[in-house]
Amino acid sequence: MPPPSPWTKPRTKPLWVALGFVLTGLGFAGLVxxxxxxxxxxxxxxxxxxxxxxxxxxxxxxxxxxxxLVRDYREGRGMPLRAKWIACTSIALAVSLSLGRIPVLAGQVAWVLVGLAGIGFITLWVPTKRSPTSRSQG
Structure with a gap:
């Protein structure tokens, strides 16, 4: 039997809980x-x-x-189509509105590529969650 991981020992559990709260705070920030x-x-x-x-x-x-959101991710169900639209539109708007603040052309190109990568990831990699009504009609 392999030795227990140092990350799951009792003395590290409070650190995991603290990290969980920090990540939860960032998650709530991401909702707004x-x-x-x-x-x-x-x-x-x-x-x-x-x-x-x-x-x-x-x-x-x-x-x-x-x-x-977490259960859908864990079960591989993906994002609702509406959430995908909102996410992609938000990325496009954020990139567009912030381009003027980047003085170097290479930085602007890099920023656009980052935005396109995010949109590409959401549209091509993240599955689209089917609504309950679309399953019963098909």
Whole structure:
């Protein structure tokens, strides 16, 4: 039997819980700030809470919007189409509005490429979650 990981020893559990709260805060910021991802921080927070204290993981999963996002990710269901549109539009707007603040052309090109990479990831890599009504009609 392999030795226990140093990351799951009892003395590290409070660190995992603290990290979970930091990531949860970033996740909530991502729900209200355009072009700032929220879901990934909630997914990471749930993983940190799972290592630190499963009660906090259960608390996070019980949150109305957050719990559904994390469960959908864990189960490979993806994002609703509306959320994909909002995310891609937010990225495009954030990149467009901030281009004037980048004085160097190479920086502007890099920023546009980062935005396009984010949009490409969302549209091509993240599965589209089917709504319950579309499943029953098909």
């Amino acid at each position: 700030l355009p072009a700032f991802p929220g879901t990934i921080f909630f997914v990471l927070a749930a993983a940190a809470f799972a290592k630190g204290d499963p009660r906090w993981e259960a608390w996070l999963l019980a949150r109305p919007v957050v719990g559904e």
